[in-house]
Amino acid sequence: MSEFLQQVLNGLVVGSMYALIALGYTMVYGILQIINFAHGEVMMIGAMVTLSAINLLIGAGVHLPGPLMVLAGVVMAIPVTMVLGFLIERIAYRPLRNAPRLAPLITAIGISILLQQVAVLVWKSNPRSFPEVLLQHPIEVFGASITGVQIAIIMLALSIMSGLLWLVEKTKLGRAMRAVSMNPSVATLMGVDTNRVISLTFVIGSALAAIAGVMWAANYGLANPTMGFTPGLKAFTAAVLGGIGNVWGAMVGGLLLGLIESLGAGYLVPSEYRDVFAFLVLVMVLILRPSGLLGERVAERA
């Protein structure tokens, strides 16, 4: 029983991070119908900047309690990724807004490689350890262990997701986003500044990616320039699983993928087939529900 609970907790921790990253994919897809493959790299940049910022603070002799140090680091990293997200949209996607769908996909991959290589130049390619500012003592809960960082990851992810839901459902900006997502030209005619809404979508998604990146680095104790690739791919899978373009879908898909991986490797298949199993579930879901678990729009827009 305690083993099962442990596997569920493992799944929830990694699933919350997938969900946060998946939100970035799904928001951009919902509005532009493009897949922002550079999103995983934005997450990596967020983690690397935070790491550098914390080390800078330690170097400058600043002594704050651990969580405050990390917070200070994140506060410095978020604006960097926001600017990055803004620039990616301006440089790689906006000029191609009316180009065939394949063109922005190629620029996305290009930007992704570019960011990774720039990160190698700046931070070198060997992994960096996360500064030991957070206590990682496990707490026993019904025979399963969880650390303070992991509890924080789950709580923080849930509150950020609720915040985003509120933003999309209740605010003026959210209404504008939904309008652009339904029909950009009509939204423009109704007085919505489409370009501004799209820019803001990228900026918000990138901020979430930075937070997810820091969670990832803090939980696994390391960060490197290639760290964005795998979580990026998994989060994209999660977004598709939940129904890409749907904010609820990204959250459900992320948590579900985390659980599938953890329980799959724990009970159902040999651990080397963990990813195979996760993708198998994805294929089955897509066969039965081509638009994902919570996806609604099946018909392609003309």
Next chain:
Amino acid sequence: MTLTRVGVLAAVLALTACSKQGAETAANSTATSLTVKIGHVAPITGDQGHLGKDNENGAQLAVDDLNVEGITIGGKKITFELMKEDDQHDPKQAPIVAQRFVDAQVVGVIGHLNSGTTIPASAIYHAAGIPQISPSATNPVFTQQGFNTAFRVIANDVAQGAALAKFVAETMKAKKVAIVDDQSAYGKGLADEFEKAAKLNGVEIIAREAGDDKTTDFTAILTKIKSKKPDVVFFGGMDAQAGPLAQQMKKLGLTAKVIGGDGFQTPEFIKLAGDNAEGQYASQPGTPKDKMPGYAEFDKKYRARFNLEIQNYAAFTYDAVRVMVAAMQKADSTEPAKYLPMLANTDYNGVTGNIKFDAKGDLLNGAVTVYHVVSGQWESVATIAAPSAVQ
């Protein structure tokens, strides 16, 4: 028309130049001195450049020493020249470099540094009949291809796996071991060898799990392993995975010790494993450097010559060059075909210890040293002579 004439003229000139050069070489060989080229190759540029340059320096030091000592072979005074190449630890680049050596008619090659480059290049050296000694490639395949030109002066992963298994069974007295690997040629290869040897030593393998060489989340695997209560977790892979693995073990309350090979016997592992680095084990082929017979003196010489600290394999590279030249001396010839049989029968006391080869070209009785982390530093705990029968 004019072009063709120029072309013909150039060809004629080139021919003249060639024959002139040929005459010079002939003159040289009848004279009392001869220059002989030995090739050295390692990744000199890129992220392993520091290791490659270290090997190259070791080889250069050996060549310099030999030239100062003055070697006479076949009645001629030999001047050795090191031809230095860079394979960028790229398996595709390795055969190109190998062909360059063959074309330059080197009498022997010291290299490559990595198993991934050593193995593809070895076929080219074998076809050309040029002896090759790797100072650092540990993958068993290198010497299992049936090439009589392939040698290494370092214990291979069969020996490393066997030594680790012996240590786990006899020193750690572990009964139940879980094995995790990264599915890479190195990691899985070493884990397989360890598993075989551990079973022979009466250790029960209670789980065999795997991530890949990019995995950072081992929690699902470790949770599964924890329920089987292992005494030791063996990891076949590199430090970037071993670090998080050790950290996650602590978070899950899994108190078993971690042990593995040279892939994470690095300072990097200690940083990445954080507060669970202390007391973990990893091995490295060779005896501890402070116990190698000529190491202190070599270290001093190296520092004086290059004003650098030794990274890893410089002493092995130094020995590789000396072993090769010793075989030439014994055969009284620098011709590969003539000194190759002598190289196979090497019995040489080098900086790193005694060097003899078995029938396949592996180091005979190669030692493996197990280290553990004590107050944030790797310290040697035991040196295990690998039983050659296992190879």
